[in-house]
Amino acid sequence: MEFFERFAIPHPSPAIYASMVVIALTVIAIIAGLTYFKKWGYLWREWLTTVDHKRLGLMYIISAILMLFRGGVDAIMMRAQLATPDSKLLDAQHYNEIFTTHGVVMIMFMAMPFIFGFMNYIVPLQIGARDVAFPRLNAISFWLFFMGAMLFNISFVIGGSPDAGWTSYFPLAGTEFSESVGTNYYMIALQISGLGSLMTGINMITTILKMRAPGMTLMKMPMFTWSTLVANLIIVTVFPVLTVALAMGTMDRLFATNFFTSSNGGMDMLWANLFWVWGHPEVYILILPAFGLYSEIISTFSSKNLYGYTSMVASMVIISVLSCLVWAHHFFTMGQGAASNSFFSITTMAIAVPTGVKIFNWLFTMWKGKIRFTVPMLYSIGFIPLFTIGGVTGVMLAMSAADYQYHNTMFLVAHFHNTIIPGVVFAMLAGLTYYWPKMFGFMLNERIGKWTFWALSIGFVLAFFPMYITGLDGQARRMYTYSESTGFGPLNMLSFIGAGIMAIGFVLIVYNIYYSIRYAPRNIGSDPWDARTLEWATHTPVPEYNFAITPAVNSVEPFWDAKKKKHVLFPEPLKKIHMPNNSGMPFILSAIFFVWGFSFVFAIWPLVIIATLGIFACLASRSFENDHGRYISLEEVEETEEKLGGAKK
């Protein structure tokens, strides 16, 4: 029994026992359901082994939505705990665990896969390619992310959740102060999913640089593709730093090295330093693709081309460079001198300039446009003022002298939620609504969608704006309770109400999906929004080869030109099509990675060695495999095109 004691939860509560039961029942229900409906074969053939960028994209998005709800429950629990002074709803330890998992889940396992989902689904369609450059690597990326996310999520029922904050600062995250395996989960799960992110970065850069349709020069790429390229360049630049930092942190925790200890020559501040060398560019990895989505949506629903294309591209490139030069603004108060603080202050404030350029470009795109107030457009219009407030408070935080007042207060919490929710979450929901008809062949209900938008916007303002005030009044971040005499009570209650309204908004999204599956009309064609770029030029549902004929590109908006200016999009005849084969290896490899990670977390070394050998066996088997893909015959292409309503002209 001694062996199994390590898997026990150090701080159990009825809620955790209840979730154990729920998780067990869900797993049993899924297995029973798959067996009863005889879907195991279907699941394996069509999804687990797929290398199709569209299916991988969908799986990313579905995982992201599930994680959104997981992180959302953490958020509601936090707001409920803080709603009243001296609340006894959660104890300090549980509060520590939920704010840690809320942060990690929302950034790493919600926002990242959401943008990866859109990149996967949209980019090959936007550049007229048949798949990404390395389809099987793409599958490995997804499954590594998925296994990392699952490993992180089982922490709260096996062994205990991490509790040192999503930034996991040492020495708090060291073994001296975080004895449970929780922080091991953090280190290993992020390591595994981070490997996946790095591979996606390489894959997307290669895809965009090498596989664009003929005629599409770099400066004729759609804005979302540009934002993807820049974001993935940042990924390749900074994820290695996270990899190294996590490896050093893991060694500190498991092998008693002294990288981040406060004795024996270690330097705990180095963790914060390395974490933010990755961490600050990371927020631009999230926001740039969101900007790309907004650009597509605002241009489509203003019925105009995007204003200031060149300056949009230039500002993204400048943001990507500056994003790597600002990391110290996360720890202005750590004790370095005025010279370095001033340097990082100035670089941080400089980022507001290219971002401002983008804001004005969106406004000018709408200027004198024929605006259609659809749900994606509502999110985009709501984003502009809300995000600008987040940006302005960001410049306030960037002033290092003033930051001594704001540092580690709820003001900061309000600021980054104010950029991430209208910036990233709204963009993801706008993108989901916008691309939903391309993905599933029907539209989401507009009326419910508008209700959702208003619930989320009003809920957001109520939930986060009070934090600016309590933060300036001195309410510290991550404090699990406060006394009544502080006077934080009423505003925190308002925050809780706002969070509740946001929760209603997220439930409405689920209801909208259910409602639209049942009632939405299916005969909407392949271009329901009257859009402008290539992804709308192919059939809905998208055939596995995307485009039967490689499109010819003449401008930034080839599809619009084909509709309005008689541009011939598909000049060539049909040919047989070369496609990659499915493979079970990515799933198997990642499953072994899961076992590897799990045994690493609990330091079960024999299993670690076996799993490591398994990983190398998978890599070696790839070297001996001879897989040249397959051809879809001309007859089959013709048949598919006929069924989907004739080859596109």
Add this chain to the structure above:
Amino acid sequence: MKELFPAKQVMGFVFSLILTAIALLVYFLDLSFTAGLTILVVTAFVQALLQLVVFMHAGETKDKWAIYGNVYFMILIAMITIFGTLFLFVWDM
């Protein structure tokens, strides 16, 4: 026969052994910390470049600008990180 003999690779191999031996000297000689670390850093970087050029065949194909571009980019990022960190924790602490 001359064109069949991989002179470049053999020379590279010998040179990389020499570099390894120099690095190993740090362990056996009684050097100061600074001197030892300088030797290690210099030999490590030369070794890495040697491997890249001689044994990983960088520069032998048409896309050599991409390979060297990546290397320069990588060095730039490493420099930013290292000098930024030194700036924060050593020169301005």
